[in-house]
Amino acid sequence: MANFDLSMLALKSVCPNNTIEVDDTDLPSVLVYIPAFKNSDVLTGGNDSTHPAFIVNGVQIPGFYYSKYQNVVHAVTNTEGYNVTAAYSLPGEDPAVNIDFDTARARCEAKGYGWHLSTNAEWAAIALWCKKNGFMPYGNNNYGKDTRESNYKAIPMSTDNNRTGRVATGTGPLTWSHDKTLSGIWDLNGNVWEWQAGIRFVWGELQILANNDAADPDNPQNETSVCWKAINAADGSLVDPECTVSGSAKLSGNTVKLDYVSSKWTYSTTISSLADQSRSCLFANVTCTAAIGAATKVLLRSLALLPDEGATEADYEGDYYWLNNGVAERCVIRGGNWADGASAGVVYFHGSHSRAAVGWHVGFRSAYIPNIG
Numbered sequence: 001m002a003n004f005d006l007s008m009l010a011l012k013s014v015c016p017n018n019t020i021e022v023d024d025t026d027l028p029s030v031l032v033y034i035p036a037f038k039n040s041d042v043l044t045g046g047n048d049s050t051h052p053a054f055i056v057n058g059v060q061i062p063g064f065y066y067s068k069y070q071n072v073v074h075a076v077t078n079t080e081g082y083n084v085t086a087a088y089s090l091p092g093e094d095p096a097v098n099i100d101f102d103t104a105r106a107r108c109e110a111k112g113y114g115w116h117l118s119t120n121a122e123w124a125a126i127a128l129w130c131k132k133n134g135f136m137p138y139g140n141n142n143y144g145k146d147t148r149e150s151n152y153k154a155i156p157m158s159t160d161n162n163r164t165g166r167v168a169t170g171t172g173p174l175t176w177s178h179d180k181t182l183s184g185i186w187d188l189n190g191n192v193w194e195w196q197a198g199i200r201f202v203w204g205e206l207q208i209l210a211n212n213d214a215a216d217p218d219n220p221q222n223e224t225s226v227c228w229k230a231i232n233a234a235d236g237s238l239v240d241p242e243c244t245v246s247g248s249a250k251l252s253g254n255t256v257k258l259d260y261v262s263s264k265w266t267y268s269t270t271i272s273s274l275a276d277q278s279r280s281c282l283f284a285n286v287t288c289t290a291a292i293g294a295a296t297k298v299l300l301r302s303l304a305l306l307p308d309e310g311a312t313e314a315d316y317e318g319d320y321y322w323l324n325n326g327v328a329e330r331c332v333i334r335g336g337n338w339a340d341g342a343s344a345g346v347v348y349f350h351g352s353h354s355r356a357a358v359g360w361h362v363g364f365r366s367a368y369i370p371n372i373g
Helices: 002-014 101-109 120-132 294-302
Strands: 018-022 028-035 063-067 072-077 083-088 115-117 193-202 205-208 229-231 252-261 264-270 279-282 320-323 330-334 349-353 366-368
Touching: 028 083, 028 120, 028 366, 063 120, 083 101, 101 115, 101 193, 101 366, 115 193, 120 193, 120 294, 120 330, 193 349, 205 252, 229 252, 264 279
Parallel strands: 320 349
Antiparallel strands: 018 028, 028 063, 063 366, 072 083, 115 366, 193 205, 193 330, 205 229, 252 264, 279 320, 330 349
């Protein structure tokens, strides 16, 4: 205990908003505390409602703890004597990859009460804070370095055609931190993609769990969970989906869907271009039809799914938006990997992978909310 207290004191002296949290396996993870804020604090034209990341099961929370580093996985024995495989936020390690969506969730939840896979609402809160404060983080998006930097490189952990692939967690320069300080969150831009909970697409229909309810493992996220809700296009309310994984595409209705029009992803109530392929555009070019109401736009922006009012390509530094709207279910990864170049970044979005997909470029990150309601 004395050694732990000294470690915590040393961390707090350098990174006051960081903490070391020991989970049910009696092993530590380094976390960054993100305090609650309103939509208006991070969005142009945002309302005064609390950002969705800070509401769980209808209750506002003071904040959440986010893994400082992309997670690694270790097989350990928990405090009850059971063998478990769990996730950890630790510096200087090779991030876990080749892990599907449901397994990533399980590795986070194995840590104990309050632990969960990063939700899209939490990722969005951090991303919007970065943009609002002018701290769009760099990262390993160019084989060990950032496309905008030539002198800084991190510690290699894998190779890709004789070039650096993944790098050790947290070993990049301060520009790779979300707030460009030692206290920040590392590798939100590149290195490996990260699974996000609480969001999916079914035949192009956007489906989410309310607010940050995906942080509570008691709210299931399996294919047929009743927790999945669509978004009423007119007023932003959550409603029962029009599309199901066991059904076929519904090309028109009242809920928010993604249509590919003039080489741009467009939020609409109708789909004119349905295709089982991954298509893209600049995140800054994602738009809406007139069917999408003002409150719905605020919700989409709060989840970092739609550009802010008046935002330009330069504001998002070339980040891209990918989606496949021609299949029954697709889950979401964000951030990019070591080979994505200028397309990678904190708002980079990819909704083209099945929940069973694995790859050497896809990892994850855990988060923690104590006393989750």
